[in-house]
Amino acid sequence: MVVGVIAKPVGKKSIVSRKKVANNYRLVVVGSSTGGPVALQQMLEQLPSTFPLPIVVVQHISPGFINGMVEWLAKSCALPISVAVTGEKVEGGHVYFAPDGVHMGVDANGVIVCNDNPPVHSVCPAVSYLFNSSGVYSGKGVIAVLLTGMGRDGAQEIFDLQQRGAVTLLQDRDSCVVYGMPGEAARLGAGVYNLPPEEIGRQLIALVKTVV
Numbered sequence: 001m002v003v004g005v006i007a008k009p010v011g012k013k014s015i016v017s018r019k020k021v022a023n024n025y026r027l028v029v030v031g032s033s034t035g036g037p038v039a040l041q042q043m044l045e046q047l048p049s050t051f052p053l054p055i056v057v058v059q060h061i062s063p064g065f066i067n068g069m070v071e072w073l074a075k076s077c078a079l080p081i082s083v084a085v086t087g088e089k090v091e092g093g094h095v096y097f098a099p100d101g102v103h104m105g106v107d108a109n110g111v112i113v114c115n116d117n118p119p120v121h122s123v124c125p126a127v128s129y130l131f132n133s134s135g136v137y138s139g140k141g142v143i144a145v146l147l148t149g150m151g152r153d154g155a156q157e158i159f160d161l162q163q164r165g166a167v168t169l170l171q172d173r174d175s176c177v178v179y180g181m182p183g184e185a186a187r188l189g190a191g192v193y194n195l196p197p198e199e200i201g202r203q204l205i206a207l208v209k210t211v212v
Contacts, residue, residue, distance in 0.1 A: 033149025035177025046201025
């Protein structure tokens with residue numbers, strides 16, 4: 001169980017917001033687990049080829065399947081998608097997935113860093129590790145997304161990002177295969193938006209279009 005102050009979860013917003021925002025976004029980070037591949041497809045297929053931000057993703061998946069999943073997602077996504085390589089600098093309009101068996105983060109210079117540190121929440125790669133690193137690179141300019149999944153990986157960290165000024169999006173209960181990770185985050189008070197995956201994709205577009 002995640003330990004923290006229990007706050008009332010934010011109600012689901014079913015209509016994409018067009019409210020003006022003051023942040024200059026630099027990075028989108030995404031975590032997902034059980035049911036994640038389909039949720040990721042539904043989210044990513046909404047994004048046009050002109051989407052300007054790098055998207056860095058940790059998906060819990062059995063060893064040996066990440067490359068096949070990336071190839072499958074590429075068929076329905078207008079953005080280039082790849083398995084990340086440590087040392088490469090993130091570029092706008094590109095989707096990066098964590099490789100098998102290593103944690104993945106983004107350093108202060110926007111460079112992918114992978115390591116074989118011990119598992120976090122019994123998983124490696126861990127969403128928590130990615131989310132922790134994203135604030136170092138992006139500060140308040142991070143948009144964090146937590147999708148369907150078992151457990152609590154990423155829940156505390158997405159709440160911490162929100163507390164520091166990030167915009168946070170959680171997959172809503174009704175559309176989740178397992179409302180574990182986003183549910184734990186909501187229990188802590190995270191989730192500026194609570195939406196199904198396709199609406200999360202549309203909300204990402206709205207956010208980057210309304211930067212002032």
